[in-house]
Amino acid sequence: MTAAAGLIRRDRGMPAWVGRVVTQLGVAAAALVVAALLLLVIGVSPVDAASAFWSGTFGSPTNAGTTLTQAVPLFLVALGWIVADKAGRMHVGFPGQVVTGGCAAAAVGLHSGGLPGVVAVVLCALAGIAGGALWAGIVAWLWASRGVLEIVSSLLLNLVALQTLAWLVRGPLQGSLDRQPQSANFPASALWPAVESVPGRTLSYDVILLPLLAAGLIWVFARTTFGFELRASGGNLEAARWSGINPVRQGVTAIVISGGLAGLAGAALLFAGSAPWLSEGFEAGIGFNGIAVALLARNSPVGAILTAIVFSSLNVGGTSLQALLDVPSSLASVLQGAVIVLVLVAAVLAHRRRRAAPIKMKELVA
Amino acid sequence: MGVLDIAFLVSALTIAAPILLAATGELIAQRAGVMNVGLEGVLLAGAFAGYLTMTRIDNQALGFLGGIAGGLLLAALMGVLAIEVKVDQIVAGIAIGVLGTGLTSFLDQHFVPEPRTFTPLPRLSVPLLSDVPVLGEVLFHQDLFIYVTVALVVLAGLAMYRTTWGINLAATGETPIAADAAGISVRGVRWAAVLIAGAFAGAAGAYISIGDVGVFREAMTGGRGYLAIAAVLFGSWRLRGLLAAVTIFAVTDAVQLRLQSLPTVPGEVWGVAALLVAVGVARSRRPRARLIGAAVLLGLVALAVLRPQLTLPASLWLAMPYVLALVALAAGRASRHRAPSALTVPYIRSEA
Amino acid sequence: DGNSAGEKTDGVTNIGFLAPAPRNDGGFTQYALAGVQAAVDADPTLKLTSIVDNAAESQQQIDGLTSLAAKNKVVVADGAVLNKAVAVVAPKYPDTHFVLIASDLESLANNVSSVTVAVGLNAIVAGAVASNQSKSKKIGMIAGPEVPSSTAWYYGMKQGAAAENAQTQVSQAYTNDYNDVGKAKQAAEAMIANGVDQILSDLDSGSTGIYQAADGKAGTGVYNVFALHCDDNPNIIGSGIVNWSDVLKTAVTEAAAGKLPAGAISFGLKSGALSYQFCPGKGTDAQKALAEKITSQISDGSITPAEGVLLPKPSYAYEQR
Amino acid sequence: MTTDPGPALQLTGITKRFGAFVANDRIDLGIAWGEVHALLGENGAGKTTLMRIVTGLYQPDEGTMRLDGEPVTFRRPEQALRAGIGMVHQHFTLVPTLTELENLTMAPAFLPWANGRSAARRKAAEVERATGLRIEPDRLVADAAVGERQRLEIVKLLSRGARLLIFDEPSAALSPGEWDELAKLMRRLAGEGHAVVLISHKLSEVFAVADRWTVLRGGAVAGTGDIAGTTPAELVALMVGESLAPRRERTPATPGGPALVIEGLTVARDSGATALDEVGLEVRAGEIVGIAGVAGSGQSELVEAVLGIRPVAGGTIEIGGRRLERRTPEGFYAAGGALIPEDRHHVAVIGGMSLGENINLRALRHAPLARRGRIDIGAARVRARRLIEEYEVRATGEHQPMARLSGGNQQKAVLARELSTDPSLVIAVQPVRGLDVRATEFVYRRLTEHRDRGGAVLLISMDLDEVLALSDRIAVLAHGRVRGVLDAADATRAGIGSLMTSSEVTA
Numbered sequence A: 001m002t003a004a005a006g007l008i009r010r011d012r013g014m015p016a017w018v019g020r021v022v023t024q025l026g027v028a029a030a031a032l033v034v035a036a037l038l039l040l041v042i043g044v045s046p047v048d049a050a051s052a053f054w055s056g057t058f059g060s061p062t063n064a065g066t067t068l069t070q071a072v073p074l075f076l077v078a079l080g081w082i083v084a085d086k087a088g089r090m091h092v093g094f095p096g097q098v099v100t101g102g103c104a105a106a107a108v109g110l111h112s113g114g115l116p117g118v119v120a121v122v123l124c125a126l127a128g129i130a131g132g133a134l135w136a137g138i139v140a141w142l143w144a145s146r147g148v149l150e151i152v153s154s155l156l157l158n159l160v161a162l163q164t165l166a167w168l169v170r171g172p173l174q175g176s177l178d179r180q181p182q183s184a185n186f187p188a189s190a191l192w193p194a195v196e197s198v199p200g201r202t203l204s205y206d207v208i209l210l211p212l213l214a215a216g217l218i219w220v221f222a223r224t225t226f227g228f229e230l231r232a233s234g235g236n237l238e239a240a241r242w243s244g245i246n247p248v249r250q251g252v253t254a255i256v257i258s259g260g261l262a263g264l265a266g267a268a269l270l271f272a273g274s275a276p277w278l279s280e281g282f283e284a285g286i287g288f289n290g291i292a293v294a295l296l297a298r299n300s301p302v303g304a305i306l307t308a309i310v311f312s313s314l315n316v317g318g319t320s321l322q323a324l325l326d327v328p329s330s331l332a333s334v335l336q337g338a339v340i341v342l343v344l345v346a347a348v349l350a351h352r353r354r355r356a357a358p359i360k361m362k363e364l365v366a
Numbered sequence B: 001m002g003v004l005d006i007a008f009l010v011s012a013l014t015i016a017a018p019i020l021l022a023a024t025g026e027l028i029a030q031r032a033g034v035m036n037v038g039l040e041g042v043l044l045a046g047a048f049a050g051y052l053t054m055t056r057i058d059n060q061a062l063g064f065l066g067g068i069a070g071g072l073l074l075a076a077l078m079g080v081l082a083i084e085v086k087v088d089q090i091v092a093g094i095a096i097g098v099l100g101t102g103l104t105s106f107l108d109q110h111f112v113p114e115p116r117t118f119t120p121l122p123r124l125s126v127p128l129l130s131d132v133p134v135l136g137e138v139l140f141h142q143d144l145f146i147y148v149t150v151a152l153v154v155l156a157g158l159a160m161y162r163t164t165w166g167i168n169l170a171a172t173g174e175t176p177i178a179a180d181a182a183g184i185s186v187r188g189v190r191w192a193a194v195l196i197a198g199a200f201a202g203a204a205g206a207y208i209s210i211g212d213v214g215v216f217r218e219a220m221t222g223g224r225g226y227l228a229i230a231a232v233l234f235g236s237w238r239l240r241g242l243l244a245a246v247t248i249f250a251v252t253d254a255v256q257l258r259l260q261s262l263p264t265v266p267g268e269v270w271g272v273a274a275l276l277v278a279v280g281v282a283r284s285r286r287p288r289a290r291l292i293g294a295a296v297l298l299g300l301v302a303l304a305v306l307r308p309q310l311t312l313p314a315s316l317w318l319a320m321p322y323v324l325a326l327v328a329l330a331a332g333r334a335s336r337h338r339a340p341s342a343l344t345v346p347y348i349r350s351e352a
Numbered sequence C: 001d002g003n004s005a006g007e008k009t010d011g012v013t014n015i016g017f018l019a020p021a022p023r024n025d026g027g028f029t030q031y032a033l034a035g036v037q038a039a040v041d042a043d044p045t046l047k048l049t050s051i052v053d054n055a056a057e058s059q060q061q062i063d064g065l066t067s068l069a070a071k072n073k074v075v076v077a078d079g080a081v082l083n084k085a086v087a088v089v090a091p092k093y094p095d096t097h098f099v100l101i102a103s104d105l106e107s108l109a110n111n112v113s114s115v116t117v118a119v120g121l122n123a124i125v126a127g128a129v130a131s132n133q134s135k136s137k138k139i140g141m142i143a144g145p146e147v148p149s150s151t152a153w154y155y156g157m158k159q160g161a162a163a164e165n166a167q168t169q170v171s172q173a174y175t176n177d178y179n180d181v182g183k184a185k186q187a188a189e190a191m192i193a194n195g196v197d198q199i200l201s202d203l204d205s206g207s208t209g210i211y212q213a214a215d216g217k218a219g220t221g222v223y224n225v226f227a228l229h230c231d232d233n234p235n236i237i238g239s240g241i242v243n244w245s246d247v248l249k250t251a252v253t254e255a256a257a258g259k260l261p262a263g264a265i266s267f268g269l270k271s272g273a274l275s276y277q278f279c280p281g282k283g284t285d286a287q288k289a290l291a292e293k294i295t296s297q298i299s300d301g302s303i304t305p306a307e308g309v310l311l312p313k314p315s316y317a318y319e320q321r
Numbered sequence D: 001m002t003t004d005p006g007p008a009l010q011l012t013g014i015t016k017r018f019g020a021f022v023a024n025d026r027i028d029l030g031i032a033w034g035e036v037h038a039l040l041g042e043n044g045a046g047k048t049t050l051m052r053i054v055t056g057l058y059q060p061d062e063g064t065m066r067l068d069g070e071p072v073t074f075r076r077p078e079q080a081l082r083a084g085i086g087m088v089h090q091h092f093t094l095v096p097t098l099t100e101l102e103n104l105t106m107a108p109a110f111l112p113w114a115n116g117r118s119a120a121r122r123k124a125a126e127v128e129r130a131t132g133l134r135i136e137p138d139r140l141v142a143d144a145a146v147g148e149r150q151r152l153e154i155v156k157l158l159s160r161g162a163r164l165l166i167f168d169e170p171s172a173a174l175s176p177g178e179w180d181e182l183a184k185l186m187r188r189l190a191g192e193g194h195a196v197v198l199i200s201h202k203l204s205e206v207f208a209v210a211d212r213w214t215v216l217r218g219g220a221v222a223g224t225g226d227i228a229g230t231t232p233a234e235l236v237a238l239m240v241g242e243s244l245a246p247r248r249e250r251t252p253a254t255p256g257g258p259a260l261v262i263e264g265l266t267v268a269r270d271s272g273a274t275a276l277d278e279v280g281l282e283v284r285a286g287e288i289v290g291i292a293g294v295a296g297s298g299q300s301e302l303v304e305a306v307l308g309i310r311p312v313a314g315g316t317i318e319i320g321g322r323r324l325e326r327r328t329p330e331g332f333y334a335a336g337g338a339l340i341p342e343d344r345h346h347v348a349v350i351g352g353m354s355l356g357e358n359i360n361l362r363a364l365r366h367a368p369l370a371r372r373g374r375i376d377i378g379a380a381r382v383r384a385r386r387l388i389e390e391y392e393v394r395a396t397g398e399h400q401p402m403a404r405l406s407g408g409n410q411q412k413a414v415l416a417r418e419l420s421t422d423p424s425l426v427i428a429v430q431p432v433r434g435l436d437v438r439a440t441e442f443v444y445r446r447l448t449e450h451r452d453r454g455g456a457v458l459l460i461s462m463d464l465d466e467v468l469a470l471s472d473r474i475a476v477l478a479h480g481r482v483r484g485v486l487d488a489a490d491a492t493r494a495g496i497g498s499l500m501t502s503s504e505v506t507a
């Protein structure tokens, strides 16, 4: 039986599969053409740009490490979205949860100077998870007991979290040089370990979370009653309730788990990146980009690994295009937007070919 | 000197107008089932296109038309993605947000390297009415955009609630197959709604740039697009709720800017907050909510009377409107007006 | 690997520039960039290779600085908020010289020069003049984000106003964005409604909003920072000039020649980087005399800057990751 | 009626494929003005698909349609509606958040600012004058009962000028009284020159109203003819391809201990009004107790209270001799309960999940399929396949998404799920709704076998024949009270009928 339906789709026969790849290659080519045209507009050679992009993202172990490490928070948020989405809860509170997770982790991290490394690292990660989960818990509580739509409350809570962060880095957590709105640096012992052999130690060990969590999540959805009940609640809340599942509990759990994942992403941003301090913009848009990662991967955890790396290379490569070829930052974001649009279209076209559209059983009146 | 003076009301109105117009457009689109989370990008497109037009043809009417065209352009992209290709609307919106921000600043650097400044829209006084004390100054001495916004919002309300088109719109967002079966073109209605949203957001963007201040800056919309979306959601997809939300957002923002220049929070602010809570308590039916509300009310009244030397950091003040909105949602009775059922769901006939 | 930092090739010294704000912000970033450009124009062996702007987030700043450092001999980091990012990147590229603008940190690394201007000193003069000009004895300052360089203007104005008239009240407001014109307009209107009649704008393009608010209320004086903008609006009285362009030109030229010492370098009134200037036809003789008096009092030390007027200099030990 | 009706609608060689699956196979069908044409066939035979083609919801892969001799193609429902063809779908095409009047007003708007409400009100009044169908304009559709919604659908079609009306299993949602009204309406419409297509699994209904019939089997036409010249047995044989074995004689029940005991149960409706008033009821092991009553007598509240999703104001519920303390669906099932709910679409199936997962929906959460929270996928697959086979669910496999199954087959999957958990008590509400004849027989046999094995069954149905045929005892529910409990042997239609409609005085 296909407990993994929706995660792993079986295709019959090669032609559909081939067609999908062909479509995706076609759209990738289109994306490249669009990018090349934009670059030509400002007089940058697309070949130079390609090589600058490559060298900035995967051209050296150092940069590849950066790209992979920065993919982790995106991936964590994407997983958060997938968990909530499977339970039918469409919340968009990831930016807020990344921020609160990061703040909680930072608050702990700043005071963990005396602790042994392992303890500090684990404590910070747990604080991040707790911070995100707690913030998501508000969304969950409002939904479960007050009937407030999760998309509404989570959107508002994002705005609250951002302002709270702005206050924290000027108030209680401010501790930087120059009284800038930044915290002090976290003690080195609290930073997440990095792979020694990569020059610059840009590859943090948290990349192992990518395969680990993806596999874990697939397993949970396909092979555990918890995952099954979660999906059932998301598929049809009333039917789940009538068959003895507590869909409210499942929904609350899913929202809280997804908040915890986003909170962990916040901790990863601060403790696994190369900027070990809390600053106002540290969330860097990964809350929403993580949703895009999940959706472009069609909510597949394995696909999310790839899309997260693609997204992170777009970010990192965009910066290196600016630094190496003087491509303006605005053009870098235009390229990013164009690539997302084209990838979206590719995903849908490839999907159409497969003729196995996911079913939204939008019941009519009855 | 006070916080809640005439200038304050005028300022709140100016803050509110573009958000209100963009939110009304977005409400129409969402009632048809299309959510554009990249509204910020559409606003920017309108702001830049209006400004660009002004740099070429120094005419405010044409400038606004340019802004509308800019908004329509990005909205049309949303339409193609959401209605034709049927991609996921949330990612499409994210992409549109990124594109709007990037494109406008790129084109700005390219086409208008030397920033220009234009005269903002002049204030027009409505004869006689503008002489009414306080209200006259606030309501009848405004620029044309604000009058037009009010007119458009009223029109949008009439269209949504008093016409066949409004019924079709609601049906398309709620049960597209029912609309389809009744002969309504789901695509047609969704396209119309998305384009109206684009035109409204484009005009609102043009107001932010050439209408209010006469300049364009990268990312100058400063999150107003997100506020507009929040207002639609917080307003439970109804025009009345949306108005309430925009009012809360604009008033708190205007208060916040005033409070920063004051050493302590003046008593009248607590008083107004107490008034708001009192209204909430009066409307609430749940005993527990009333109890909590009454306690909060008492606290606020105490603050208003005692006027303690209290001050709140600016960022926490800025968080207030959202906290207020959340409290209002939590205290309100579960409304039967929920999100349109088909919001963000592409309509594919064979799967309906 | 980073150590192969951009050397002089063909006798050309490459310069890179990174800013958290947009390059055409009509203010701080734009003036700094103009200074770099002036240095490059003046010396054919200097070349501005790339500009990374809008780098608002720490990780992105580090990535940008890293890429720039690999390719350039001199890297300008335009804003004190970049201090930590510079502290991370600089030690990895000992052959690249980092010029950190608007920061006064002493010892980040021995290839980093923190170049700043004591803007607060200028604010004392501006505060005294504004207080003298004010009829309501209420003056104010509007800035973008609440950061030390902005609060320095506030505290300086406060000190200067107190020196001129102990009754004068000084208020402050932050729009959180140097370039949000609409917000600036709202903030200025709010101040004016509260009786403030002299406003100093520590904003970039946001200043336009203050002009428009002042236009609506005759008799309101506006003061700029960085440069004179007298043509922009008739209400402008003067400006607390901060000559970032000159500072940057000097710093970049020296850094390219290897002559800029590491550590904090602060420019002040004596160097000419700071000065208070009136717009043509503005300012009474008494006010001009007042400005000169205050300036010389600061210079000779009879006015010592109050707390918050100068940027803090914490002792700071960076722990490298 | 015209002298020469002629073919109003002529389908020739209509074929529709879903992927490799052929749902309609070269179908020829003629429908004349002035007739009620019954479209019959087993679950999954392709009836709904064919009618969706006729109304422009699907495009045929092959074949042509002629309306009054003119070739027509409908690419969307509007075109069909313009040509005068409308359909009352099994799942209504109404907008629940709008009022009934607004649902009528909903139409392509040529002038965006026009308000069609008053015109719609006028048209509704015209339809009422012509047919007697009355709507309540200002009521939200969400608040309307199923029969009322169906009436609204019909008014909608008539007011839009439909001349050929298609009804897809209309009686499935109706009480017998409502059905009688609908039947009369169909006859009247046909008498006025309309054409009516009726899809139904109940031959009694077909013989009561239809003039002609067409039977589909496996997507192809198996036969067509006049009602007058045929018998139910003949049609059944055509539908299933063989003649059905006659129903076995019922053995008398041998009731054991109490399986479900309800005492003094008082439950409120959503609106706060009393739905059940001190209801007492006992179902013993080894017997089938039927509950008869007109729709809205409190049946759904009774089910929801026993299941544990509706708060009770007073009274006790015991299952298997144990009183349920914290009443939750989980507790109900744990006590050995099973439930075939009435509203399959909303509360019984999960359309986005596979058939297999739906069949195992409850079993997957306990041993033997799951141990310590981990699912044994292999065992689950085997079980799903066995049940699909045993309950004759027509599907491409256990992977097929539930929403892609025909209505009847979804119902069979629900039956398989509920009856396979070895329950001591089965609550079956309208268990054969939407099922074809053979499947109906199958379900009746299953319920009876369950009883014979010592299980208890509480059968709730609006169909008095069903209650009479299956029950050992019959409780009559009216206005939230049990008006009497009869032994099936003594029960007559008339006796039950008078209890069902009894007023407050008799108690």
Ligand SMILES: Nc1ncnc2c1ncn2[C@@H]1O[C@H](COP(=O)(O)OP(=O)(O)OP(=O)(O)O)[C@@H](O)[C@H]1O
Pocket (backbone or CB within 6 Å): B084, B184, B185, B186, B187, B188, B347, B348, B349, B350, D075, D076
């Ligand atoms: N089975 C399907 N799978 C995917 N997309 C579909 C399917 N059926 C229809 N569509 C898409 O839905 C849209 C409308 O479909 P169709 O062409 O059948 O309607 P139409 O007659 O054009 O309707 P209208 O003119 O009212 O919009 C088209 O963009 C089509 O690509």
Ligand SMILES: Nc1ncnc2c1ncn2[C@@H]1O[C@H](COP(=O)(O)OP(=O)(O)OP(=O)(O)O)[C@@H](O)[C@H]1O
Pocket (backbone or CB within 6 Å): B350, D018, D021, D023, D041, D042, D043, D044, D045, D046, D047, D048, D049, D050, D394, D404, D405, D406, D407, D408, D409, D434
């Ligand atoms: N969209 C679809 N995709 C794939 N298969 C489908 C689709 N719609 C229907 N089918 C299949 O086509 C067959 C015919 O379905 P249809 O709904 O027409 O049956 P029906 O005769 O109306 O049955 P019932 O009496 O159960 O309502 C079924 O086997 C069903 O699974």
Ligand SMILES: [Mg+2]
Pocket (backbone or CB within 6 Å): D047, D048, D049, D090, D168, D406, D407
């Ligand atoms: Mg059917």
Ligand SMILES: [Mg+2]
Pocket (backbone or CB within 6 Å): none
């Ligand atoms: Mg078409």
